[in-house]
Amino acid sequence: MTFSDKVHTLFTYLFHPKQSTQPVVPSNQDQKNGERAESSNKEPYSQRKSEIYNNDQFGALSEVAASEPVEQPPDEQRARIPSLEQRLSKSTFRAIVPSGASTGTNEAVELRDKYTSVYGGRSVQTAISNIETVIGPSLVESRLRVDTDQKKIDQVMKDLDGTKTKGKLGANAILGVSMACARAGAAHLDVPLYEFLRRESGAKKPFVMPVPFFNVLNGGAHSGNEMAFQETMIAPVGASSITEAIQMGSEVYQELKKVIVKQFGLSAIGIGDEGGFAPPISRPNEALDLLVQAVSNLGYTGRIKFAIDPASSEFFQAGKYDIGFKGNSNVKSPKELMDLYRSLLENYPIILLEDPFAENDWDSWTEFNKMCPVELVGDDLLVTNTEYVQMARDKKACNSMLLKINQIGTISEAIEAANLAYSFDWGVFVSHRSGETTDDFIADLVIGLRTGHIKSGAPCRGERVAKYNRLMDIEADLLAHGEECLYAGSQFSMANKL
Numbered sequence: 001m002t003f004s005d006k007v008h009t010l011f012t013y014l015f016h017p018k019q020s021t022q023p024v025v026p027s028n029q030d031q032k033n034g035e036r037a038e039s040s041n042k043e044p045y046s047q048r049k050s051e052i053y054n055n056d057q058f059g060a061l062s063e064v065a066a067s068e069p070v071e072q073p074p075d076e077q078r079a080r081i082p083s084l085e086q087r088l089s090k091s092t093f094r095a096i097v098p099s100g101a102s103t104g105t106n107e108a109v110e111l112r113d114k115y116t117s118v119y120g121g122r123s124v125q126t127a128i129s130n131i132e133t134v135i136g137p138s139l140v141e142s143r144l145r146v147d148t149d150q151k152k153i154d155q156v157m158k159d160l161d162g163t164k165t166k167g168k169l170g171a172n173a174i175l176g177v178s179m180a181c182a183r184a185g186a187a188h189l190d191v192p193l194y195e196f197l198r199r200e201s202g203a204k205k206p207f208v209m210p211v212p213f214f215n216v217l218n219g220g221a222h223s224g225n226e227m228a229f230q231e232t233m234i235a236p237v238g239a240s241s242i243t244e245a246i247q248m249g250s251e252v253y254q255e256l257k258k259v260i261v262k263q264f265g266l267s268a269i270g271i272g273d274e275g276g277f278a279p280p281i282s283r284p285n286e287a288l289d290l291l292v293q294a295v296s297n298l299g300y301t302g303r304i305k306f307a308i309d310p311a312s313s314e315f316f317q318a319g320k321y322d323i324g325f326k327g328n329s330n331v332k333s334p335k336e337l338m339d340l341y342r343s344l345l346e347n348y349p350i351i352l353l354e355d356p357f358a359e360n361d362w363d364s365w366t367e368f369n370k371m372c373p374v375e376l377v378g379d380d381l382l383v384t385n386t387e388y389v390q391m392a393r394d395k396k397a398c399n400s401m402l403l404k405i406n407q408i409g410t411i412s413e414a415i416e417a418a419n420l421a422y423s424f425d426w427g428v429f430v431s432h433r434s435g436e437t438t439d440d441f442i443a444d445l446v447i448g449l450r451t452g453h454i455k456s457g458a459p460c461r462g463e464r465v466a467k468y469n470r471l472m473d474i475e476a477d478l479l480a481h482g483e484e485c486l487y488a489g490s491q492f493s494m495a496n497k498l
């Protein structure tokens, strides 16, 4: 299928919503005349059409369409991820929405069709139909502008949905439109996406390039080994630029492969969902020892630090944590788990700890935060939602927010949550999902919001490196335009204040 065929197919989705599983491509004559095939039971569209085209010059939405491509599925369950196209004048703006494996209970709701015969009940035709029959027509009719009305556009979608969790239209449907509108807004203003997001967020200049946290050893719900802790990351804080940081991270990743082969043999270099290796280890200190070895072999000791995301909600049951939940059970009380973290922090150069306790184990969070010497990041705990961010602040539960755009479902709300976190002097750590796509939106987001750190998996697999490549492009772009461009380095937690 050529690109233009695809565009026509997507048009057809818009005008034949009831036939979206078998799209009808308009005839050549229709295309030549700039006309679209119209659904017989959708008369209002044809009446609206001239307004749609007239709106273009003012930055209003002309069309919204959606499709269901397969995007880098880490497993079959997350194989179908909705994308959408939004048309402004003659340009097309696209966004693809990710999905997670270890999700927080309070995340915005992702709509899946549950027809068990199709993609194991994980297809997204309902979300697509919601974009085409509800969101698209309403936004076109609203005459809102993509260059100035991002918040209003997002609010229209929230109102159309009407639920607290976006469970009626689907956060996957709403977020795709929100992201594509931001891209369209940037294009309409003739600025890069990161600059559009900077203006939306109110972040100041100069631009700050983030420290990339590479998840090079996968465990938990993201791999098949017995390691309970989900992510063990390396962070090149001692680099002088994002480009050097990515080079250092990639070199360590390749060196780590050699260290693993030496210790466990060639069969141990399989990777997990986020591109990190998943050797046959089960204890966190085994993972950290592998990293110490790889980093030291390359002479990077001191310049590369470590981070851990145990994703502990995954192994919390009846008030206790089973850190052997994938193999030989090893149950720990919250206090014993705290002692384990303290000993890891004392013995390894760890600078960040994410979700060390479960999303509903608030007391442990608060207790640990009293004496925590590193960035303590809430992911499942906060779900990028101002309500939980405020609650965590009131309980003094953590000092940093993980930012995942699909946890909340619109770009405006993600920005709002980041700004609330900043108002508490917290860090903001931008994150991909385990079921990620090749969309590189979050690379621009981390620059626009000046968050100073990002995690996008290992330097491996297209959907992970897409973000790192985009960051290097942004750095090159800024320097070429004479913009000041700092590297967050060891100041990653407070990059918004640099």
Ligand SMILES: O=C(O)[C@@H](CO)OP(=O)(O)O
Residues within 6 Å of the ligand: 099, 100, 101, 102, 103, 230, 231, 274, 309, 311, 379, 431, 432, 433, 434, 435
């Ligand atoms: O726990 C996490 O932080 C993420 C991303 O690494 O995983 P998931 O997308 O599965 O929630």
